[in-house]
Amino acid sequence: MEKKLRFNSATIHGGQSPDPAYGAVMPPIYQTSTYAQTTPGGHKGYEYSRTHNPTRTALEKSLASIENGKHGLAFASGLAAMDAVMKLLSPGDEVISTHDLYGGSYRLFTKIFEDFGIKFHFVPMENTARISETINDNTRLIWVETPTNPMMNVIDIAAIAKVAKEHNLLLAVDNTFASPYLQQPLNFGADIVMHSATKYLAGHSDVVLGSLVVNDDSLKERLSFIQNASGAVPGPMDSFLTLRGIKTLHVRLQRHCENGKAVAEYLANHPGVEKVFWPGFETHPNHDVAKAQMKDFGGMLSFIPKGADYNAAMKIVEKLQLFTLAESLGGVESLAGHPASMTHASIPKEEREKSGVVDALIRLSVGIEDAQDLIEDLAQAIG
Numbered sequence: 001m002e003k004k005l006r007f008n009s010a011t012i013h014g015g016q017s018p019d020p021a022y023g024a025v026m027p028p029i030y031q032t033s034t035y036a037q038t039t040p041g042g043h044k045g046y047e048y049s050r051t052h053n054p055t056r057t058a059l060e061k062s063l064a065s066i067e068n069g070k071h072g073l074a075f076a077s078g079l080a081a082m083d084a085v086m087k088l089l090s091p092g093d094e095v096i097s098t099h100d101l102y103g104g105s106y107r108l109f110t111k112i113f114e115d116f117g118i119k120f121h122f123v124p125m126e127n128t129a130r131i132s133e134t135i136n137d138n139t140r141l142i143w144v145e146t147p148t149n150p151m152m153n154v155i156d157i158a159a160i161a162k163v164a165k166e167h168n169l170l171l172a173v174d175n176t177f178a179s180p181y182l183q184q185p186l187n188f189g190a191d192i193v194m195h196s197a198t199k200y201l202a203g204h205s206d207v208v209l210g211s212l213v214v215n216d217d218s219l220k221e222r223l224s225f226i227q228n229a230s231g232a233v234p235g236p237m238d239s240f241l242t243l244r245g246i247k248t249l250h251v252r253l254q255r256h257c258e259n260g261k262a263v264a265e266y267l268a269n270h271p272g273v274e275k276v277f278w279p280g281f282e283t284h285p286n287h288d289v290a291k292a293q294m295k296d297f298g299g300m301l302s303f304i305p306k307g308a309d310y311n312a313a314m315k316i317v318e319k320l321q322l323f324t325l326a327e328s329l330g331g332v333e334s335l336a337g338h339p340a341s342m343t344h345a346s347i348p349k350e351e352r353e354k355s356g357v358v359d360a361l362i363r364l365s366v367g368i369e370d371a372q373d374l375i376e377d378l379a380q381a382i383g
């Protein structure tokens with residue numbers, strides 16, 4: 001039996017071994033769409049690259065390993081991975097989802113899958129009672145994002161897994177914000193863990209890719225079928241870049257967490273800042289859950305400048321020099337965003353504000369630069 005690796009080794013070696021052809025230490029980029037057969041059907045496990053590609057296989061094994069799961073599946077993007085999960089459902093089925101979730105996820109649910117007869121309920125999940133109240137005979141899936149984007153609420157995965165098991169529902173967790181360095185949802189009883197690997201996993205803002213990891217064999221079979229039948233697969237180059245990113249996930253995340261803490265504490269003490277949303281504060285409403293569920297508190301945070309409106313918040317993000325004003329998160333470089341006009345613009349203002357995404361809210365993805373440089377940049381921008 002293969003020795004089970006600890007996380008900081010799994011990122012580097014999980015599911016990997018030198019390539020059998022020439023001993024290449026990194027899985028080669030198999031830039032090919034097809035594979036020679038000796039007789040019809042006589043091949044070495046690879047027929048066509050939508051179905052399987054050796055570079056993608058290496059990535060899928062790595063993904064499973066770092067999420068402590070059995071099966072990994074890679075997709076062309078995080079949303080393509082979510083799209084595959086939704087295709088497990090049938091018209092008439094209902095989904096209960098975290099209410100303050102990634103804008104693109106909300107758009108996929110409401111603008112694509114609602115038209116196919118799937119019904120979505122968006123509920124705050126910090127209190128599991130809200131989920132139980134919403135379950136009915138048509139409920140099939142619970143979709144959890146934690147920490148939430150951009151409000152940084154933390155949801156108790158184990159508590160929700162218990163509810164899901166009681167009602168025989170699938171539980172899927174979008175683990176993009178935390179990364180498996182901070183939490184491994186399958187360990188808490190989730191059935192599916194999803195990533196926008198575009199963010200922390202790849203980690204260098206140079207690739208768009210998505211993933212799913214599951215333990216159940218029949219669920220894996222169905223998702224593999226959808227992956228091949230719908231065809232939203234990543235190419236070998238993107239698979240390679242993601243594999244390379246994963247090798248330093250644990251070292252990067254350690255620094256993201258240190259810098260996140262330094263920036264959160266700086267902002268919390270700044271007279272020009274009204275509120276900081278970061279689960280590491282003892283005053284954060286879900287701090288206890290975060291402490292129990294997560295290894296550390298991550299590099300994502302949001303804040304509201306004092307007395308700011310839409311335009312004042314825009315001005316602050318425009319003034320930032322070292323923080324780049326951009327969508328996305330989880331790369332080595334620090335990014336700032338204005339959810340109301342950027343990531344969450346596709347959510348109606350009324351819906352947005354219900355979950356706290358006010359016009360003045362600014363979201364930071366704290367990178368791994370020198371924390372003092374980041375703090376000085378925020379100081380000059382907030383004034």
Ligand SMILES: *Cc1c(COP(=O)(O)O)cnc(C)c1O
Nearest residue numbers: 077078079102174176196198209
């Ligand atoms: C970016 C993101 C997605 C979508 O992933 P893509 O790779 O952009 O398709 C989903 N969920 C969260 C939390 C994200 O940040």
